[in-house]
Amino acid sequence: MSYKCSRCKRDVQLDEYGGVRCPYCGHRVLLKERSRDVKEVDAH
Amino acid sequence: MTEEYDVEFVETGDRKARFLVRGVTPAFANGLRRAMVADVPTMAIDEVRFIENSSVMFDEQLALRLGLVPLTTPPEGEFVDGDTVTLSIDVEGPGTAYSGDLVSSDSLVQPAEDNVPIIDLKDDQRLEAEADALIERGKDHAKHQGGVAVGYRHLQRVEVEGDLPEFEDERSQIVRGVIEDDGELVPTSEFDDDLSNRYPGKEVSVEDVPNAFVFHVETDGSFTVDELVTRAVESLEARATELEEAVQL
Numbered sequence: 593m594s595y596k597c598s599r600c601k602r603d604v605q606l607d608e609y610g611g612v613r614c615p616y617c618g619h620r621v622l623l624k625e626r627s628r629d630v631k632e633v634d635a636h
Numbered sequence: 637m638t639e640e641y642d643v644e645f646v647e648t649g650d651r652k653a654r655f656l657v658r659g660v661t662p663a664f665a666n667g668l669r670r671a672m673v674a675d676v677p678t679m680a681i682d683e684v685r686f687i688e689n690s691s692v693m694f695d696e697q698l699a700l701r702l703g704l705v706p707l708t709t710p711p712e713g714e715f716v717d718g719d720t721v722t723l724s725i726d727v728e729g730p731g732t733a734y735s736g737d738l739v740s741s742d743s744l745v746q747p748a749e750d751n752v753p754i755i756d757l758k759d760d761q762r763l764e765a766e767a768d769a770l771i772e773r774g775k776d777h778a779k780h781q782g783g784v785a786v787g788y789r790h791l792q793r794v795e796v797e798g799d800l801p802e803f804e805d806e807r808s809q810i811v812r813g814v815i816e817d818d819g820e821l822v823p824t825s826e827f828d829d830d831l832s833n834r835y836p837g838k839e840v841s842v843e844d845v846p847n848a849f850v851f852h853v854e855t856d857g858s859f860t861v862d863e864l865v866t867r868a869v870e871s872l873e874a875r876a877t878e879l880e881e882a883v884q885l
Contacts, residue, residue, distance in 0.1 A: 626689075626690070630685050630686065630687050631685070631686045631689075631695055632683065632684070632685050632686075633683070633684050633685075633686065633695045633696055633699040634682070634683055634684075634699065635680075635681050635682050635683060635684055635699040635700055635702055635703030635767070635779075636682070636700075636703070636777065
């Protein structure tokens, strides 16, 4: 999963042991980035 | 219909027209109106693939907006139900993404209007998407309606009964549509919809002309008015033929 730290704006990779925390600045607020997949939507 | 029918144009334009049809029943007039609204297939975007959308709006909402952009519809026979045309859009902020930014893979299917705003993009926002347009009918979804603001009124016959009594005040008499005055067709907008402007000091009577309807037709730009009316009549004819064949014993 790719997240972005809301304080230092760096990309953060989370694993299941590290907890929710930025490894660079220790900030606990991370933002989930939009997936790079192409999203298909019906225009109905 | 035993009576001969007759068509006369009051106003003509590419996307807007007014014409008089004589000798048709109210049922037929309404059938024609409904065919223009719901039975003439037009192109519209139906599926959107978002590659990037960093704008403030959800993909789903943008897809809905893209669907409502009127697209020109190719002449009959070029496409059949179910055929698709791909359009793409790539706009980077700051600026507004307009319908004119859509690039079509087929020159016959283009945005009918270049200045329909889709979304306002701020700095570093970007919209990149690919869309499939397909041909369907107005009854499937309103975005496939070729005819918008389609309606009809009875033709009004105006006759001068005589002069107003000497001391009577002139009263306005509002009539909207098209009037027939001694065989001459006059849109009421010419005299501000008020018969007292056209016949000052006269007493007039107004009555509907039976089986004469003035149609007002506007298209969304998918095709010309001529094309819309012809295709609507063709669809009515096809239905009638189908019914005729179905009830044969």
